[in-house]
Amino acid sequence: MKLLHVSCESASVEDCINDFKRKLKEVLSPSSCYIKSAELNLTFGAFMHLSAVLLTDASKPGGNVIVEYSTGRNREVAIRNVLEKINPYLSSVDVVAFRIGTYTTPVTRRTYAVGIVAYNSTPRKAGPFAEKPDRRTLLAHVLSLFDYNPKVLNISELARVFGVSRDTIYYDIQRILEEREKKE
Structure with a gap:
């Protein structure tokens, strides 16, 4: 078991997400560990802060984290857009933790939605011929x-x-x- 931590902070939502993805790839790529539990934090203000603390088990593969963002004219539309980006990944995984947050910029009134999901890939089922040793x-x-x-x-x-x-x-x-x- 091992705790892994990834975080980023930026005045730009897009920069923060891209920085987080880059750091996440560095931390998870060598191990690709199974995620036992996750604490995901997402805060907005003058800066956006995104962090993930993952309790991982290196003896099993399959853990990963998805993070996406979207904009919209209001919170409902922004959340719907970010869910449309995330949901296709979730069809064959076991979700460990997730968090969705929104932020509306004070001047431009642009609304951002950010979604983060920690998950483990489910093992693929053996095909019909894998059972036959012939x-x-x-x-x-x-x-x-x-x-x-x-x-x-x-x-x-x-x-x-x-x-x-x-x-x-x-x-x-x-x-x-x-x-x-x-x-x-």
């Missing part, structure tokens, strides 16, 4: 996806992945193509 079934499926063109396959890499010789892979492909011709 090498030939898997190769047949891959070949069918590429219109039975064996030239698109990296034979050496397939042999390494399956722990067999290249000749074995060539033989499997030959049998698959022969079986396909018999069916037609």
